[in-house]
Amino acid sequence: MIIATKLSKIFLTxxxxxxxxxxxxNNLMDYQSNYLYVQHVMSMDTTGNHAQAEWRAIHDPMVWKIAYSLIIAVEAIITLLCWTGVACMFFNLHGENFHESKCLALLGLTLGIMLWFLAFMGISGEWFLAWQSRSWSGIQPGFRVATLFFLTLLYLSQEER
Structure with a gap:
């Protein structure tokens, strides 16, 4: 049973x-698609709430590119942390240090929650009011990903008995 639990944690990670x-x-190969998301969210051009919140909008393409590059960089770090965590857990599958070997995966999952919850639900959704946009709201996808990462994080952080 313990091996099955450990394997399930490795596979989920x-x-x-x-x-x-x-x-x-996808963000690197189809750069423009999600760059447009960043552009429309930060410029707030599809929220329909220009009078009250226009001061929050950012219209500088350089800032859009920096923000998008930062998002991709964080996603890449999440990827590296999770894959490295998978390797660490796999190599400690039969060892006594399996629980400690989850450290990098836990960090990757936490960073993922921070990205999809904070960036897509918090900053995008609330600061830039993307919830008011019918075409450029990342709140639902952000919620789904953050929730799945959080559930995986909860399961992974439990010690095997």
């Missing part, structure tokens, strides 16, 4: 790592 890998890949 590998699923998160693969998901993150695909996100980074």
């Amino acid at each position: 590998a699923a998160v790592a693969l998901f993150s890998t695909l996100v980074v890949f």
